[in-house]
Amino acid sequence: MKYVIIGNATAAIGTVEGIRSVDQEGEIVLISSEPHFTYGRPLISYLLLGKTTEDKMHYRPDNFYEANRVTTMLGRTVTRIDKNAKKIVLENGESVSYDKVAICTGSRPFVPPMEGLDSVEDQTSFMTLDDAHRLAGLLGDQKDKDVLIIGAGLIGLKCAEGILHLSKSLTIIDMAPRILPNVLDEYGSSFLQSYLEGLGMKFYLSDSVAKFSTPHHAVCKSGLELDFDVLVVAVGVRPNTQLAEEIGCEVNRGILVNTRSETSVKDVYAAGDCTVSHDIAADTDRILAILPNAYQQGEAAGVNMAGGDKVFDSAFPMNASGFLGLHMITAGSYDGEEYVTKTADSYKKLVVRDNKLVGFILIGDVDRGGIYTSLIRDQVPLDTINFDLIREHPQLMAFAKSERAKKLAQPH
Amino acid sequence: MKRVYVNEKWCLGCHLCEYNCAFANSGMTDMVKALKDRDIFPRIRVEEGDSINFAVSCRHCDNPLCVKGCISGALSIQDGVISIDSNKCVGCFTCVLSCPYGCISTSESGAVQKCELCTKNADGTPQCVAGCPNNAIVFEER
Numbered sequence: 001m002k003y004v005i006i007g008n009a010t011a012a013i014g015t016v017e018g019i020r021s022v023d024q025e026g027e028i029v030l031i032s033s034e035p036h037f038t039y040g041r042p043l044i045s046y047l048l049l050g051k052t053t054e055d056k057m058h059y060r061p062d063n064f065y066e067a068n069r070v071t072t073m074l075g076r077t078v079t080r081i082d083k084n085a086k087k088i089v090l091e092n093g094e095s096v097s098y099d100k101v102a103i104c105t106g107s108r109p110f111v112p113p114m115e116g117l118d119s120v121e122d123q124t125s126f127m128t129l130d131d132a133h134r135l136a137g138l139l140g141d142q143k144d145k146d147v148l149i150i151g152a153g154l155i156g157l158k159c160a161e162g163i164l165h166l167s168k169s170l171t172i173i174d175m176a177p178r179i180l181p182n183v184l185d186e187y188g189s190s191f192l193q194s195y196l197e198g199l200g201m202k203f204y205l206s207d208s209v210a211k212f213s214t215p216h217h218a219v220c221k222s223g224l225e226l227d228f229d230v231l232v233v234a235v236g237v238r239p240n241t242q243l244a245e246e247i248g249c250e251v252n253r254g255i256l257v258n259t260r261s262e263t264s265v266k267d268v269y270a271a272g273d274c275t276v277s278h279d280i281a282a283d284t285d286r287i288l289a290i291l292p293n294a295y296q297q298g299e300a301a302g303v304n305m306a307g308g309d310k311v312f313d314s315a316f317p318m319n320a321s322g323f324l325g326l327h328m329i330t331a332g333s334y335d336g337e338e339y340v341t342k343t344a345d346s347y348k349k350l351v352v353r354d355n356k357l358v359g360f361i362l363i364g365d366v367d368r369g370g371i372y373t374s375l376i377r378d379q380v381p382l383d384t385i386n387f388d389l390i391r392e393h394p395q396l397m398a399f400a401k402s403e404r405a406k407k408l409a410q411p412h
Numbered sequence: 413m414k415r416v417y418v419n420e421k422w423c424l425g426c427h428l429c430e431y432n433c434a435f436a437n438s439g440m441t442d443m444v445k446a447l448k449d450r451d452i453f454p455r456i457r458v459e460e461g462d463s464i465n466f467a468v469s470c471r472h473c474d475n476p477l478c479v480k481g482c483i484s485g486a487l488s489i490q491d492g493v494i495s496i497d498s499n500k501c502v503g504c505f506t507c508v509l510s511c512p513y514g515c516i517s518t519s520e521s522g523a524v525q526k527c528e529l530c531t532k533n534a535d536g537t538p539q540c541v542a543g544c545p546n547n548a549i550v551f552e553e554r
Binding site: 014040041042043046051052056057058059060061291292295296299318319320321322327329331366367368369370371373374377378394395396397401404405407408409410411412 | 413415417418419420459460461464466468471473474475477480481483484485499500502503504505506507508509510511512513514516517518554
């Protein structure tokens with residue numbers, strides 16, 4: 001059996017580990033346009049922040065490819081898949097045959113049209129290690145650059161966290177009326193915004209850049225004018241679906257896969273940010289570009305490619321995103337009955353729908369928050385636990401004795 | 413694989429497991445020096461109720477969601493033990509968000525910490541269990 005994996009980030013590594021958990025013999029070829037050893041992609045902000053180094057960013061031990069007998073083709077770009085001949089075609093016309101292929105191509109930055117953007121030389125997106133290097137180069141070490149970030153989503157804000165200490169000033173602009181709209185509710189957004197403003201970040205919301213009148217000057221829709229030295233475009237991402245689309249895989253913004261990570265085309269699997277998942281918390285299909293999902297989808301792809309049987313059917317949004325000392329974990333959907341606790345330095349919201357916890361926000365105190373996540377993941381009927389107790393803080397005491405025995409007195 | 417299992421009806425809620433854990437992982441030889449007048453960061457924690465207490469520490473799951481969600485590769489499975497490389501950990505807390513048992517916590521260093529069954533300290537065998545006066549936690553195969 002010959003497996004080809006396109007991509008080298010979380011979903012791809014999950015696929016490798018999934019395959020090897022079933023098949024120790026088959027040949028694995030991993031092809032990635034990035035030349036680097038697999039690295040933890042969200043770590044690029046921590047690299048700039050100085051909390052990690054390029055070596056420590058390696059997502060797996062240095063002998064990973066050898067230990068798993070993976071032939072790597074790094075710095076090579078796949079141009080198309082020939083599903084009839086069952087081969088992968090590379091940029092130089094070379095091809096690689098496959099029996100099963102996994103598409104783990106992730107996403108790419110989305111850059112909306114903005115007049116004059118092409119004239120801005122000192123700009124970057126913030127998705128890859130190369131972007132991080134480029135940004136570090138643009139900033140230099142003199143702390144003398146005014147930075148403008150377009151986009152107050154996770155990518156923009158993590159970037160801001162990473163470079164605040166390297167910037168003379170840091171301004172973030174977003175069309176949305178509040179920051180992190182996909183992760184937080186209104187109160188959470190304003191809570192975080194105040195915190196970040198307290199650290200010196202400046203926000204302009206419900207506004208966007210209309211044009212760049214010079215390479216260092218932005219004119220906004222509101223009339224606001226901003227000078228900057230360095231521009232980061234972090235508006236959003238688009239899944240890389242082209243390879244799949246061209247061979248007839250069903251695509252609806254992302255590649256459609258079932259819970260076994262199979263696409264609609266035989267022997268073609270897909271996992272990670274390029275796919276659509278079923279969100280069990282909101283009971284809807286959507287792109288869940290988050291790392292834990294990518295790994296588990298990849299792992300399921302790998303196991304199933306190798307003839308095993310593994311289902312990943314518990315996808316839902318979840319994010320852990322600390323910002324310079326303020327910790328924050330969130331999960332699920334915020335549509336339902338709310339239980340809110342606010343203090344000066346923390347915010348907690350639990351959201352209940354149809355006798356289940358469907359979502360939560362914890363800012364400040366995140367201790368043991370994974371117990372809440374498990375209620376969402378396992379869709380635990382809340383009338384089977386002591387909800388009053390668990391509302392106070394996450395604890396196993398809230399579960400029935402028999403359930404606790406399963407958790408604490410049995411292997412799993 | 414041997415794991416720490418809980419026998420909640422025997423737990424007195426004495427918290428000795430927490431102290432023994434903190435001491436075992438302090439790297440010090442004197443328990444008083446290691447713990448006295450300090451905030452301790454044990455990797456096992458006692459939950460207390462009206463009539464029931466029990467100690468909770470990493471279950472060392474076969475399907476560890478913390479490892480699968482770790483963004484840096486700092487968490488891994490080493491011979492069945494879920495292990496943390498605090499050098500690689502950036503303290504993002506995705507594992508705190510992922511662990512169904514609430515068994516990964518903060519430490520003094522900023523990296524997360526968790527029970528590693530005392531495989532990395534001088535004792536080599538779980539000191540929470542060794543010091544439990546009532547067999548409310550045991551270290552065995554099940």
